[in-house]
Amino acid sequence: MRVQNKLKIFNDPIYGFITIPNSLIYDLIEHKFFQRLRRISQMGLSYLVYPGAHHTRFHHALGCMHLMQKAVNVLRFKGVEISEEEEQALYVAILLHDIGHGPFSHAMENSIVNNVSHEQISMMFMEHLNDKFNSSLTLAIQIFKGEYHRRFLCQLISSQLDMDRADYLKRDSFYSGVAEGNINSERLITMLHVVDDELVVEEKGIYSVEKFLVARRLMYWQTYLHKTSLVAEQLLIRMLQRAKELTHEGETLKCTEALQYFLSNDIRIENFDSNTLEVFARLDDYDIISAMKEWQYHSDFVLRNLSDMIINRDLLKIKLKKKKVQKEKLEFHRSKLMEKYNISEKEASYFVFTGEISNQAYQMKKDHINILYKSGKIENIIKASDQLNLKALSKPVTKFYMCYPKEKL
Template identity: 30%
Template sequence: MAYKNEKLHEEKVFKDPVHRYVHVRDRVIWDLIATSEFQRLRRIRQLGTTYLTFHGAEHSRFNHSLGVYEIVRRILFNFQDRPHWDESDRLLSLCAALLHDLGHGPFSHSFEKIFNLDHEVFTQRILTGNTEINKVLERVEPGFSQKVADVIAKTSEKKLVVSLISSQIDADRMDYLQRDAYYTGVSYGHFDMERILRVMRPMDDQVAIKQSGMHAVEDYIMSRYQMYWQVYFHPVTRSAEVILTKILHRAKELYGKGYSFKLKPLHFISFFKEDVSLEDYLKLDESIVYYYFQLWQEESDEILADLCERFMNRRLFKYVEFNPHLQIREWMELHKLFQQAGIEPNYYLEVDSSSDLPYDFYRPGEEEERLPINLIMPGGELKELSRNSDIVEAISGKKRTDHKLYYPDDLLEACTDKELKKRIYEILHGQGGHVRAE
């Protein structure tokens, strides 16, 4: 039997708190899960610093990747024998679902910002490079690894397959909303996924939804909206991320200046040089990062040591509402006042902005094409979701942005210049009224 069609002697299952079971029967999928590159995802949290806000958020990208695979497996079971679905795309869809997050690094977005990285580029490199993953995929057929890479990169001609893992209603979002809600202990991310899977239908270039399932889709979109503002953009989580970013920035700056670290940061050197090999990238996971942060608390550089101590012991920055676009004068004054107080503003004063567009549809001339969610009406015609749903229309195309200023209140309290401290607090309290940290 050809490898691509080979089945395990008996079905394997992973016990899962969200989907109850993740079912694996294909030899290819089982072999991919066993590779070192996929097992590495166990050592990378799905939600980065969120565990410092919601203590249950310790789940990994390994958990999530299995969940996305399971959702796509269920979708394709329902697609069997339906028009527009090509059963020969089944294994391609399952592999792309399983491997879509393969290139994420530790604390993905912070690392990407500081070291000019892109996890999607590394996903491509892992899939097509000299890796265990590549060897498994190439056993399916020559060039199969590139086909999987093209689906994940959204450049594949198989638009329907792409939409299963990357669209406004896809398996990726359906898993992370439920999984993140489960592990953070919130109720916002719950929606009737089983209903959505039952009313999904394959079309030429994307999945569409039967009109009878519209209310389940409304619930899904509102769940996503709530999760972003209540969990993903939580200001305490963002505070931890600000400190994390500052640690990496400081370490990189010190290395560039020839600073002599007590422990040479071997795992970070190629990142500091912004010349990261695939081998170096795969060696760095969150356990390694924590090891360095733990030791850097003892560094002679006071800023690096202080920031690492804050991160490791959850002594986070406080925050106030602050819009840098409207309050540029206050921002510049704060910068000078912090310098006068002996608090380095480049590391202890930061405005962080969060924004989200909960649902949108393509408008000609826009930079990014966002395929709409289409409903299949009783007569068979397609109708864009917001034209049939008052709830979705109310939030469609509306981008919400939130700005907060983060600072170390304990360092301000320790300032001995009373007039200086008073002026700083006047500016801070004048913007958001109430200073917060939780």
């Protein structure tokens, strides 16, 4: 019988060598559910704007686990007690926090499943794996849900200064080439401490937190909410919705079995059972890309053109505005399209639509990022900082967009 070496290391372009801390983590990484993340793009269709942004959820999950190892070491060095069981649970929870992402990350939630979030699917995967691994993920699930009695452990997984954000900002900045998002995640982690079971940042780390919040705001406007990425994702959502519509009308579309399952069935949280989870685990970016390559030659006007636009990066025009788009403008573009191609208003609405996006780098009503002074005083970063912009960062900025075709489809 071949004995596997479970003390492997990964060479990461951001942090250098990442070590696997124990055999449970190794076995989870080896599992097909986790290996699937190699085929899920971290930044969706952002590579249509930033050609280097081809990194995956697999990269990100390993990076988060690496930063969690750093955080545990820092907090223990400062006298914070973290048991071996809690340490392992933190590594498991952060490793699997994104395991429920569908193809191209967020597009799936708004198209071929009915309001089922990736967090809910991640939870289902973790519970399924917990059965397979003799309940060794129970504590990790408690922490992931935010139900564990030691609050700071939950904050390391999900808060305004968690290991998820500490990795994705630095990683997405690196791969996209957008330098404004580059943060010093290791310094941020070195400045962490725990007071009254809450995560705090030592006073000397205040400038690193300021940089972190400003970087988050800039990354959202420049990459995650970039207008080209935005219109590409909207086209992808609408393409999948159209495919689902045609399937329900009796049309058989060329695609993989896994994708066919989600097109044929109305999947909601109530009927998302273990069988659906197994099929979901077979679904990744390649299913969607291979389907689009077939659908760009389909007879249906909507499906054909939407697929062609994404495959060949010949997207709709998109305009961002500070005010809501007037109905008259939408109707003008729709009627123009209907007349030109002799299509219905419903078909035209796939190509002419409006929506809104919002950016809020720091949320005042959620967990605060608290600063710990040498005197022992604790203060919210907004009050502690002399950076006037931080208060502005706590206010949501909303923009409205309108998409419509170029002169010719």
